[in-house]
Amino acid sequence: MAALDAVLEPTRTTSLLRLATAGSVDDGKSTLVGRLLHDSKNVLADQLDALERLSAERGLDGADLALLTDGLRAEREQGITIDVAYRYFSTGSRSFVLADCPGHVQYTRNTVTGASTADAILVLVDARKGVLDQTRRHLAVAALLRVPHVVVVVNKVDLVDFDEGVYRRVAEEVAELAAALGIEHVRTVPTSALAGDNVVDRSDRTPWYDGPSLLELLEELPPSQTVLEEAFRFPVQQVIRPQSAAREERYREYRGYAGRVSSGVARPGTEVVVLPSGVRTRIAAVDTPDGELDAAETGRSVTLRLADEVDVTRGDVIATAADAPRPVDTAEAMLCWLAEVPLRGGQRVLLKHGSATVQAIVTQLEGRLDLDDLTLHPASAFDLNDIGRVSLRLARPLPLEDYRRSRSGGAFVLIDPVSGGTLAAGMAREPGRSGGIEWEI
Amino acid sequence: MTTTTTHAPARFDQLDYLESEAIHSIREVVGELERPVILFSGGKDSVVLLHLAAKAFWPGRVPFPVLHVDTGHNFEEVLAFRDRTVERLGVRLEVASVQDYIDDGRLVERPDGTRNPLQTQPLLDAIAEHRFDAVFGGARRDEEKARAKERVVSLRDAFGAWDPRNQRPELWSIYNPRHRPGEHVRVFPLSNWTELDVWRYIEREGIELPPLYYAHERDVFARDGMWLAVTPYSLPRPGEEVVRRRVRYRTVGDASCTGAVLSDAATTAEVIVEVASTTLTERGATRADDRLSEAAMEDRKKEGYF
Ligand SMILES: Nc1nc2c(ncn2[C@@H]2O[C@H](COP(=O)(O)OP(=O)(O)OP(=O)(O)O)[C@@H](O)[C@H]2O)c(=O)[nH]1
Numbered sequence A: 001m002a003a004l005d006a007v008l009e010p011t012r013t014t015s016l017l018r019l020a021t022a023g024s025v026d027d028g029k030s031t032l033v034g035r036l037l038h039d040s041k042n043v044l045a046d047q048l049d050a051l052e053r054l055s056a057e058r059g060l061d062g063a064d065l066a067l068l069t070d071g072l073r074a075e076r077e078q079g080i081t082i083d084v085a086y087r088y089f090s091t092g093s094r095s096f097v098l099a100d101c102p103g104h105v106q107y108t109r110n111t112v113t114g115a116s117t118a119d120a121i122l123v124l125v126d127a128r129k130g131v132l133d134q135t136r137r138h139l140a141v142a143a144l145l146r147v148p149h150v151v152v153v154v155n156k157v158d159l160v161d162f163d164e165g166v167y168r169r170v171a172e173e174v175a176e177l178a179a180a181l182g183i184e185h186v187r188t189v190p191t192s193a194l195a196g197d198n199v200v201d202r203s204d205r206t207p208w209y210d211g212p213s214l215l216e217l218l219e220e221l222p223p224s225q226t227v228l229e230e231a232f233r234f235p236v237q238q239v240i241r242p243q244s245a246a247r248e249e250r251y252r253e254y255r256g257y258a259g260r261v262s263s264g265v266a267r268p269g270t271e272v273v274v275l276p277s278g279v280r281t282r283i284a285a286v287d288t289p290d291g292e293l294d295a296a297e298t299g300r301s302v303t304l305r306l307a308d309e310v311d312v313t314r315g316d317v318i319a320t321a322a323d324a325p326r327p328v329d330t331a332e333a334m335l336c337w338l339a340e341v342p343l344r345g346g347q348r349v350l351l352k353h354g355s356a357t358v359q360a361i362v363t364q365l366e367g368r369l370d371l372d373d374l375t376l377h378p379a380s381a382f383d384l385n386d387i388g389r390v391s392l393r394l395a396r397p398l399p400l401e402d403y404r405r406s407r408s409g410g411a412f413v414l415i416d417p418v419s420g421g422t423l424a425a426g427m428a429r430e431p432g433r434s435g436g437i438e439w440e441i
Numbered sequence B: 001m002t003t004t005t006t007h008a009p010a011r012f013d014q015l016d017y018l019e020s021e022a023i024h025s026i027r028e029v030v031g032e033l034e035r036p037v038i039l040f041s042g043g044k045d046s047v048v049l050l051h052l053a054a055k056a057f058w059p060g061r062v063p064f065p066v067l068h069v070d071t072g073h074n075f076e077e078v079l080a081f082r083d084r085t086v087e088r089l090g091v092r093l094e095v096a097s098v099q100d101y102i103d104d105g106r107l108v109e110r111p112d113g114t115r116n117p118l119q120t121q122p123l124l125d126a127i128a129e130h131r132f133d134a135v136f137g138g139a140r141r142d143e144e145k146a147r148a149k150e151r152v153v154s155l156r157d158a159f160g161a162w163d164p165r166n167q168r169p170e171l172w173s174i175y176n177p178r179h180r181p182g183e184h185v186r187v188f189p190l191s192n193w194t195e196l197d198v199w200r201y202i203e204r205e206g207i208e209l210p211p212l213y214y215a216h217e218r219d220v221f222a223r224d225g226m227w228l229a230v231t232p233y234s235l236p237r238p239g240e241e242v243v244r245r246r247v248r249y250r251t252v253g254d255a256s257c258t259g260a261v262l263s264d265a266a267t268t269a270e271v272i273v274e275v276a277s278t279t280l281t282e283r284g285a286t287r288a289d290d291r292l293s294e295a296a297m298e299d300r301k302k303e304g305y306f
C-alpha cells in the first residue's frame, strides 16, 4: 500500500530536530513560530478558524499568528509569552519539536528550560533595535548550555524597508557578540515573521540576500544524534529483579540494570566500571522487551545485564573502563540561578546529576557574569537569572565531567531540600581549568 | 533466563526516541517517589502509556496500580477492554466513580449532561485517599494549547492546582519530582508525541485498542457539528435525526460529549493514512467540552483536572 508506506516512511528516515526561540520581548518569536507552522501547512483548519475568531475578537485586522502558541489566558491578555509552548511539525524531510520561549527577563528560567534540550536555538533580533540586554543574556545562555546550533534571525526587516545596510549592521553586531561568547558558526537570516519573508519561502523583497529561507536552513542542519564516538555512560535508574513478580517463569532469577544511554554506545562484551564504587565487570547483554541488541546508541532506554554479580544501585553510573571519569566530592561549576530567593555562599542544597541526588554545599561564589563586559565580577549573592561560577562540596562522590566535553556528564540541577523546588541549572567545569576568556565555562 | 531473539535495529528512529524518552521519565519518577499511579481510561493514549510502563519494568510487572476515573458514561466495550488489559498485565485497578458522587450528592449533574469536568473531584479525592504522589497521565502537548505549556513532570499544590504562571524549570532530561507533603506531581511521558506518532507506535508495537477506534456502523445524530452516538447518556433531542453511519472515534471519553468522525479506516494502517491527511485536530473534531471557551482546558487544569 503506497500511501501507507509514504506515511510510515518518514519516521524511519528523518531525524528529529529540537528548536528553541530566544531574544528580547516583542522581537517576534511567537509570530515567527506561528509563521513557520502556518506557511509549512502545519496549522489545521479548526486551529486556523479559532485563531481568526480570536484575532477578530481582539479587533485585529488579520490572524495574529503569535496566538497559536501564546495559549495561556494571561499571555493573551498581556500579549507576551510567559512560559514555553511546545509545538510539533514536520516537513517532507524532517520532524521538529519547537519550543517557543519567552523574552521577558522575568521568565528567563523558562527560556533556559526550553533551550536546555534544544539542538538549535533561534535568537531573534528586531532589525530596528539591534542587540538588547535580553539578546545578550539569551546568547550567553546558549553559549553556556552549548546549544549545538545558533541561528540569528534579524526580524521585522519590513519595518526598515528591507534595507540591506541595516541588516548587515545588525548581523555584524550579533556576530561580534557571539564570537566574544565563543559561539562558532552562527548563521543569520533576514525575515519578516509578520509578512512571511524568508521564513518558509524565500522573499523577493530581499534581493541582496541569496541564502536559504529559515526553514530550508533548519532542514539542512546536522541531526542531534551524531555523538556515537563519545564515551559510553549509563546512569542506572532501576534495578530490575522481578523474582515472584516476573511476567514469565524464566525471568524469576533475572537481574538487570535499567537506564538510558546518556552518551556513547552500549555493546555486549564491553569492559565497564561501576561508579562511584569502581568495581569492574563486563556488559553481558543489552536487553529490551523486544529482544537483545548488538548495540544501544545514545538516547536509547535499555536494561543491561552484567557479567559478574556486582553491587549496583540506582544513582550509580556504568561507564567504559578505559576512559571512566573519576568521582569527585568537590567541583567547580557555572550556574544559571533560577530561583526568587538569592544564592549565598555556604548554602545547602541537593544536587541531581543523572539519576543520582546528593546533598551539597555551595562553598563559594567565584564570580557573577556581567552581561556588558562578559567577565566575572565578585558577588556576595546570585539573584534570579544571574549566571556565575561557584565551588561545590558534595556529601558523596559523583562522576561529574566537564560540561564542555559531555553535556550529559556535566549537567546537573540544584534543588531546594525543603520545598523540592529547582534552584539552578549547573554545568560542571574541570577544576582549576584556566580559560582564555574568563567567563567561558 | 536469556531472551531468544536478537535484532540490531537499522537506526534509532523517531519512534525509538519517543519511546526511550517516555520510558526514561517513567523510571525516573518511579525511582524518586513512593506511590505512583497511572491514569488509565482505555483511551489510546493511556493504553500506549501503560504499554510503555510495562516495557519500562520488563521482565517484571508494573510495580504500581492504575486508576480509572469513571464518568459513568462509558462505552461498554471500553470498560470490557480496560478490564481485559489490567488482567493481562497483572496490575491492580482502582476506580473512582463520578456516579457515586452524583448518587450521594457530592456532585451535581450539569445541565448540559457533560461529565468530563466532574472528574476532577473524584480524581483529587482518590489521590489523597491513596496518598498517590506521582500521577502518570497520557496527555500530549500537541492536543491543546494549554497542554502545550506543560512540563513533563508538573507540580500540583495541596489543592491539586496547576499554576501555569509559575512552573518549575525543567532542565535537560533531569527530572525533579520532589515536592512538599500534600503536594503531588503529574507526569506526562507522552508529552512530545503527536497523534500520528501514537498511531504509528500502535501499528509498530501491535497494540490492541478498544474496537470503537476503528470504523464501524453506528446509530448517530448530529449535534454541534459532531456525530454523537445514541447511548443511554446521549439521546437525540427533538429535531435531531438518528442515522446509521460508518464512523470511528479519534478520542474516547465521556460518551455524552465525545463525537465520532465519519471514517472507513478499519485497520491501524488505514487510521494512520487518515490521521496523516486530516484537516482537523483531534479535539477540534471530537470534543464538545473544549469548545466551551477559549481557555476551557486551562481553567480545568488549574483546578486539578488531568
Ligand atoms: N512589522 C512586523 N511586526 C512584527 C514582526 N514580527 C512580529 N511582529 C509584531 O511584534 C509584536 C510582538 O510579536 P511576538 O511574536 O508576540 O513577540 P515575542 O518575541 O514572541 O514576544 P515575547 O514572547 O513576549 O518575548 C506583535 O505585535 C507582532 O505582530 C515582523 O516581522 N514585522
Ligand SMILES: [Mg+2]
Binding pocket: A029, A030, A031, A066, A080, A081, A100, A101, A102, A103
Ligand atoms: Mg512570544
